[in-house]
Amino acid sequence: MGYLSEITYKTLYLHKVQPMKKCKQCHHNKELSEYNKRNSTSDGHHYYCKDCVRKDLTKRARTPEGLATRMYGRQKARSINRGHPAPDYTLVEFRSWLLSQPNFTELHTNWKQSGYDMELAPSCNRLNNSIHYTMSNIELITKHQNDLKS
Numbered sequence: 001m002g003y004l005s006e007i008t009y010k011t012l013y014l015h016k017v018q019p020m021k022k023c024k025q026c027h028h029n030k031e032l033s034e035y036n037k038r039n040s041t042s043d044g045h046h047y048y049c050k051d052c053v054r055k056d057l058t059k060r061a062r063t064p065e066g067l068a069t070r071m072y073g074r075q076k077a078r079s080i081n082r083g084h085p086a087p088d089y090t091l092v093e094f095r096s097w098l099l100s101q102p103n104f105t106e107l108h109t110n111w112k113q114s115g116y117d118m119e120l121a122p123s124c125n126r127l128n129n130s131i132h133y134t135m136s137n138i139e140l141i142t143k144h145q146n147d148l149k150s
Contacts, residue, residue: 021045025052062116064108068095071124075133084132093135098122101140111142119144 018031024047035045060066072094107122114120123143
């Protein structure tokens with residue numbers, strides 16, 4: 001049970017009072033229910049509150065590297081759903097391809113300036129929908145353009 005004794009925990013439970021913890025990132029005191037569980041800490045909860053973790057994940061997902069990771073993960077999931085083989089390239093190879101595309105910086109900048117409007121997010125289109133993801137079968141466009149091709 002971590003730092004709370006069983007008696008203290010029962011007292012808090014009976015009085016419907018949640019133990020508090022100070023987030024190491026935003027420095028706000030919040031109830032333990034506002035933290036994800038983490039067995040490796042003394043109190044059994046993450047150091048950062050759920051809000052701070054969510055903000056950090058969102059911020060990372062919007063970086064070029066984070067975007068590449070998300071796009072690659074979706075390609076793998078879509079391949080499985082369609083019964084196609086997984087992409088014939090690795091995440092590292094895809095990230096390198098993505099960052100080397102002449103229109104990537106412009107697409108990413110436009111997406112960022114739009115306030116991360118998902119319609120303007122960079123997206124990979126398969127040129128030939130009957131075959132799986134290969135380097136020779138993908139192009140970089142916006143999600144909106146890709147949706148129009150479907």
